[in-house]
Amino acid sequence: MSSRLSGVVVPSGPAAGPAGARRRGPFSGWTLRRTLVVSIVALFALVTLASGLAMSALLERSLVAELDSRVASTATRVLGPEGRRDDDRRGPPADAGQRRPLADMLVVVVRGSTVQTNTVATRNGGSRSLSIPQVQALLQAGLTSRPTTVDLGEDLGRYRVVGVTTPDGARVVTGLPMHPLEDSVRQMRLITAGLGLLGFLLVGIGTALLVGRALRPLDRVAATATRVATLPLSSGEVDLAERVPSRDTDRRTEVGQVGAALNDLLDHVDVSLRHRQESETQLRRFVADASHELRTPLASIRGYTELSLRDGQLPGDVRTSLERVESESARMATLVEDLLLLARLDAGRDLAREPVDLTRLLLEATSDARIVGPDHRWRLDLPEEAVEVVGDQARLTQVLVNVLANARLHTPPGTTVTGALRAEGGEAVVTICDDGPGIDPALLPTVFQRFSRGDAARARTQWSTGLGLSIVQAVVTAHRGTVDLESRPGRTCLTLRLPRA
Template sequence: MTLRRRLVLSIVALVVAVSAVIGAGSIVALFSIQRSAIDQQLQYATSRAQKSLQDQGPNGPSLEIGRPSGQAAGTLTVYFLDGTAAVGSVLDNAGDIDRLTGSSVRPLGGVAIDGAAHTVDLGHDLGRYRVTAAPVGPAVLVVGLPMAPVYESVWKLFGWVLVVTALALLAATGVAAVVVRRSLRPLERVAETASSVARMPLERSDALDGVRVPDADPRTEVGRVGTAFNRMLGHIAGAMQARERSEQKVRQFVADASHELRTPLASVRGYAELTRRMGADLPQDVVYAMSRIESESKRMTSMVEDLLLLARLDEGREVQFADVDLTGLVLDAVNDAHAASPDHPIEVDVPDVPVEVQGDAARLHQVVVNLVTNARTHTPDGTRITVGLAPSPNGVDLTVRDTGQGIDPEFLPKLFERFARADSSRSRTAGSTGLGLAIVDAVVQAHGGSVEVASVPGDTVFTVHLPTSRPAAAAGAGAAGAVAATA
């Protein structure tokens, strides 16, 4: 149940409870007041009846006992002599005297002579009466007044209480719904802002620019929540900016270091190669050492080139968009892989018509080469590799599938991280820097695409989705570069 519904129901329940208490109190108060008035009238009626009996003299009471001077309609008068009703009558609304039957008089014989009023039920014809008993000589006089007007007033008030409570319930429901909705509107805005922030890919600090809760009045509870939320967003944005600055410094350092290392590495490689070619005048172990230096310098040069490429891709450079025949590019990469690794059967599954995309041919060729090399490097000889192309919604899917032993599921989430290697999951026959798949991911993202992997023992598939059109960000960057170059 939502907070709004709980609040509305709570307010309605409170209104119903208050209405019920007020209504019950009003009914009890009305009944008590009217009964007190009946008791007071009963005292006056008893006094008048006693005076009337005394005025009749020694002959005893007659039917006129029911019509004394000034008695109200409905007044009941019974004269008991030796415990037996000598005369009993009721004065009706027309002023006539109605004789009481024995069944109606019988309950009055047990009324206590204490001067207090008592309620007695005289049956369906007469109903409840408020009666009092008083001695008159050797006899007992019982005088009563009907309670029907009191009960009628009480029932009318009860009906009105129900009507007023129902109207109050409807009014309270409407007012509570409006008030609660208006009161919770700031909280809903805070929740909407929190939801929008939760949906944001918080990879850059500028994603939080302009995201603020407008309800930040510290004088209200919701305002304090909004203020705290805005402060938290500010802290998060600051932390992300600090992280971006740190990452930028690391990227710049990697780019600078990679660029500066290229020259000394080329010198080391050149001198090692030169020394090795002069091996006729050198000991065999020195020739071997020079060959190892040359081999390791080549590997280190390749690593530096990869690091420099990643740094440039991070900066949005190194991608030149043009029309690329992806089919021919895949066939060339597969032919190169056949020559480099004849022990791995490689199959090609491409459409009969050329598949073209907007991209950088050299970088996309590197993507295919890296994926095929990854499959060859981390699977045993004889593993079948299949490279395929297939149209997909809004783009093209490039797949590289192998039948190796698969990738450890725990390693899959970090497979495309830099320097990530899962040596325990796939057998290695050659060294690896752990940068190949990171370059694949960076190049594909620079083209506005995505790369995914699914792996089970015996079936590992890398799927690269590339859009056929040029991504908007790249198009904007290319246009800005062209303007800058023209200027």
């Protein structure tokens, strides 16, 4: 779906964006332990911050209300019952001591053009009278009997003030400073911040310890799964003894449910692997027995065929038929020998362990290939010193012969085949490369499988059984080595790596 607007096609739907990329969450890629710890600590920080702000606001409101009450009471102390200032009385009244202004109170009296102010305390501990701009700021603030906040500058700070007019027409402004209130609120905020930071650290450490302890069973379950994942389960006999400890399989808990489910899965996998191993063992035994039993009748067929061919009076068609029988019996004998070798290697039969000169083996195998395939160009790249490995000479010879035969059979005449040998660290590296048409990339993953045959572009004959490279991989693996194959048009290279010791 797409929507068209002003000639511009705008993608719509869930796949909009670069290739429908999925949005990743804020905790993507985090471990469960980190996610829980960060989430809990972040929640604690938000609650602490909100509580601190609320407490600060409530305290400030309470202190302002108390200050307003004091401002109203101080205004009453300044003004007499008749609405006049104490200083205007001819004699001190009986309650003058009670109505005397507070030491930190601001008093401004305006009568006509005369302005009278008292001395007020500054924030740094001194005292002074109000300046003209400060008096003007008070008079222009539109004060009433309700307390109002007025800022009188950095030295005096903010004041809560009220303004009243006496019956004789005088304008009286009284107020109290707010910096004690502000200092109290600031101190409370600092204390709250300090306690919040301390609580933040304690909650972080405590949460990490508690979450780590709570997730310890899950770590043991993950460790069991990791150990199982490293086991060679693809082939051969597998001893799948790994299980989640019984203490981590309590189905009443979430982790226990995971542990119990993993144990059930491992039990099923163990049973399946045992059945597979039994089937593979029976199949190997059958192939080995069948191959062994077929060797005798095939040898008899070849022997009788060779004996019959010695008769010079055989008709032409009979001789042709016998030659065909001899050829097919030889091919069948080779196939039987290859199957028997693979069955023995699969069964883990030990190979001979003796010093083998790979330089001489490669030289002899290339010489034989040159005689069998004179229409190919054969080249060698050998080191000056001999390269030796410890292994089975007959099997390693078969490996080199198979690789060279594979290059000869699956490339057209005129192809150059180059065999190279070098010592690389603790390994002997053999490379057989040709400049033929290459292998179809779709066939590369299966070239080492049994009875795998190349594509028509490389295969010039159907005589191949498809076991050559399978034997190469099986023999090299039995020698604790590796086989790699790279192919592209104009270059196909097979690399054998064998340990030298």
